[in-house]
Amino acid sequence: DPERIAVVPGDGIGNEVVPAAREVLEAVGPDFEFVEADAGDEVKAETGEALPDETRELAANADATLFGAAGETAADVILPLRSAVDSFANVRPVRAYPGTDALHPDTDLVFVRENTEGVYAGHEDEIAPGVTTLTRVVTESASEEIARYGFEYAAERGERVTIAHKANVMRTTDGLFLETAESVADEFDVEYDTALMDALAMHLVMRPEEYDVVVCPNLAGDVLSDLAAGLVGGLGLLPSANVGDERALFEPVHGTAPDIAGEGVANPSATMLSAAMLLEYLGYDDAGERVRSAVKATLESGPHTPDLGGDATTRDVTDAVLTKL
Amino acid sequence: DPERIAVVPGDGIGNEVVPAAREVLEAVGPDFEFVEADAGDEVKAETGEALPDETRELAANADATLFGAAGETAADVILPLRSAVDSFANVRPVRAYPGTDALHPDTDLVFVRENTEGVYAGHEDEIAPGVTTLTRVVTESASEEIARYGFEYAAERGERVTIAHKANVMRTTDGLFLETAESVADEFDVEYDTALMDALAMHLVMRPEEYDVVVCPNLAGDVLSDLAAGLVGGLGLLPSANVGDERALFEPVHGTAPDIAGEGVANPSATMLSAAMLLEYLGYDDAGERVRSAVKATLESGPHTPDLGGDATTRDVTDAVLTKL
Numbered sequence A, B: 001d002p003e004r005i006a007v008v009p010g011d012g013i014g015n016e017v018v019p020a021a022r023e024v025l026e027a028v029g030p031d032f033e034f035v036e037a038d039a040g041d042e043v044k045a046e047t048g049e050a051l052p053d054e055t056r057e058l059a060a061n062a063d064a065t066l067f068g069a070a071g072e073t074a075a076d077v078i079l080p081l082r083s084a085v086d087s088f089a090n091v092r093p094v095r096a097y098p099g100t101d102a103l104h105p106d107t108d109l110v111f112v113r114e115n116t117e118g119v120y121a122g123h124e125d126e127i128a129p130g131v132t133t134l135t136r137v138v139t140e141s142a143s144e145e146i147a148r149y150g151f152e153y154a155a156e157r158g159e160r161v162t163i164a165h166k167a168n169v170m171r172t173t174d175g176l177f178l179e180t181a182e183s184v185a186d187e188f189d190v191e192y193d194t195a196l197m198d199a200l201a202m203h204l205v206m207r208p209e210e211y212d213v214v215v216c217p218n219l220a221g222d223v224l225s226d227l228a229a230g231l232v233g234g235l236g237l238l239p240s241a242n243v244g245d246e247r248a249l250f251e252p253v254h255g256t257a258p259d260i261a262g263e264g265v266a267n268p269s270a271t272m273l274s275a276a277m278l279l280e281y282l283g284y285d286d287a288g289e290r291v292r293s294a295v296k297a298t299l300e301s302g303p304h305t306p307d308l309g310g311d312a313t314t315r316d317v318t319d320a321v322l323t324k325l
């Protein structure tokens, strides 16, 4: 049976960049079965639900999902989709792709973000009038899984690991995260260090070239990866993967870009780079590398969409990438 | 009666920069009573306590405290000291002072960080083997107090406010913070916007000049202010205030600098700028401004300590500042 790929464009430019990336997936060959489904602000306006049950079911059963972006409903869509695919790791490579106006062009690192707990697993309450609480959860099992993923990733590439935490304040919870990650580190022949997330924020701004793989709790990964995106000119070209054992979800880090949605000029590169990660996740390493190289070559040579200072359309860029595959 | 100032040098270069800043305070005139006390790694090694009771008591009863830095015991010293002075606001001006090697020389903003709750008020537990929790607390009263402080600060200076939050995930707790801050905003004729802390991390890296006063929950302020320090060349020159209604504590943002401690070449500027904030807190605005101008003039003209590429000593810089007062 062919592998099944759920395709969820979402809102805004999701409807332009996801079809473009799907064309690229179709062109590189594996015999996938694509199934489309809705999510986001528009479907919520029509049906009352930002994430319809059939979309969640589809993602939960597909081999991989390619997601675009959602508007106001982003959290209502992406958080349940991440758990529908049982993804424990949010993987965010941040590098200065050709054509970006990068503050630090030598940035090339990857965030391996815990994707299930921390404040995101937070049970919240108003325990008295004007007094609210959130229960932040950190488990040894999730900490071990994310650390192992990060160290394996670094070991395969001959890279270093940095373990981010705030264990001087969150002594029990981030203490467990840190201690667990350090015992995983002992199993690997990989160089690593640990860093308080505040100090790391400063160091990333000043010397991002010193970092390779950064293993983080959930919210730390959210904030530090966006910070790093700022170092390479913004979210525009960055791909990401939400990785589980059986299935996974791939999405550009950017949003719906309402200012240009519908004009056919959205840059499809981040979604195509996410599609390259999808191919590699499913074991098609050569196809993944072909897509990544074609996208990079197009970023170098043009044509360029308006976000990179050109006047090409999504169609022009897609055609250029297809030619270079 | 003269106002009483607790002086707590702490560890490392705290013992060099705090006496230097005290000389400056003595020179500008208000008739203060200075009382010294210990805190940090060294006193812990001697007595078993990083923050001796008499130091806490002193800070709790002084009109203001000038603190240097603590080493490994930083959290054990600074968190109880912040609560000893009942400080609700941690105020961190971040600007590119003359002589810094700034990535963004036009950075000039101030973080107004909630200083009592969030994950810092966290009660932690191991609720089952390998399963830990932290209770994050957000109250309407603390949110209102910090927002009002931030808006008053901005109103006095004719500046804008940005309210940082992560209410799309922490809907109840940061939802309360955001909603409360927005209703405080309605009382002021101050321009403001709100920003998700992850998106704000990216924007601060790319366009810090667009921000004036950033009102943040506790951990967000910790991370975002260190990020911003990275934009102006690091923590080296940044002062801070922990402000309460009756008393307050002032500290440089930098640490103990063990690599240069004891050599007499530490840069006292950040502590002197903190002393300027102390003077203003106690109502000595002119004296505060004199100190700030003298420090800035010395940063411009030299002499410079080694961190700024010079070979001057702490003594040389202190003499230069004293002359310029």
Ligand SMILES: CC(C)[C@H](C(=O)O)[C@@H](O)C(=O)O
Binding pocket: A074, A075, A078, A079, A222, B168, B169, B198
């Ligand atoms: C939309 C939001 C819930 C999400 C997150 O916080 O994880 C986003 O910021 C991201 O990083 O993908």
Ligand SMILES: CC(C)[C@H](C(=O)O)[C@@H](O)C(=O)O
Binding pocket: A168, A169, A198, B074, B075, B078, B079, B222
């Ligand atoms: C030492 C630590 C507890 C402290 C904090 O997290 O507040 C420090 O990072 C700071 O920002 O002053």
